[in-house]
Amino acid sequence: MLDHITALRERFDQALAKADTPPELEELRVAFLGKKGHVSSLMKGMKALSNEEKKAFGLRVNEWKEGVEQALAAAKRRMEEAEIDRLIHGAKPYDITLPAVPPLAAAARGSYSPITLVQREVERVFVSMGFTVEDYPEITDDYSCFQALNIPEHHPARDMQDTYYLSNGQLLKTHTSAAQNAIMRKYGAPLKAIFPGRCFRNEATDACHENTFFQMEGMMIDESISISNLIYFMKTMLSEVFRKDIRVRLRPGFFPFVEPGFELDISCLICGGAGCPSCKGGGWLELCPCGMIHPNVLRMGGIDPERYTGFAFGLGLTRLAMMKYGVSDIRDFNSCDLKKLSQFIAE
């Protein structure tokens, strides 16, 4: 019986020397240590032995069994270390500095919309200048969207902002200005806030008009605020976003909730001002209607117009994203065309 152990030990040692992959090791383990393996058949053979012999033999078998287990574990460890060594130093070294997520998987995970990227950038600039960022629902009512902005029922200014009405009389906000009244009531004066949001209009769509688009409203109200404050903040923001000084111009513009009202245009960055479909051939893009908040609007917001003045602007975020990323058709944003939309990455 003892000879039997010696023979098996030799067999195991030889087989172990030949095994050089983990599956081969596993085969060896099953053959020797498995339920029907050599070790358990040795144990079964013990029945025929006397008690004395059983003790001595059992001890030897157990010793050897432990030896086999240790040898297998050591061989497994060596193989794993060799594999790591091969990956790092092998003929085709494995670059352990590669990012954990391969680029393809990152693309499948999605990306930020160019509008989100621009929105965050504009928010960062305004927050650094002391503005708070406010949230406001997409569904609002006639009072907030129009009446509180000095646009009574049947006012012709409503024609410019036809929208989608819900059966309960509420409506989808046509502009971020719809939040002005709520924010004035929430904070009172002085106040410095921006409020980005999705807006909806019943529009005929073309390369620069969509029925769903994003704006970023801004308001600053304090004692002796003038239009020069507005120009300063807008120029600072635009030169941060475009990383260069960009040309702007102010034209008079009419909005019932500002007096005086302006259109702030920037030179078209797609055609450089020569004229293209995105700028309707004019070389300028209407980017930001703005003006001094009308006293009636301040009053409806609970702010004393005798004491406070303020400016408001309604930045076209979607248009800004078109300018920044050179998107020539506004309809691309809602097209769900991932090939187009996933190419923008945060800087």
Ligand code: PHE
């Ligand atoms: N709410 C206006 C619009 O969307 C823009 C605007 C905002 C004008 C603030 C002046 C001041 O057309």
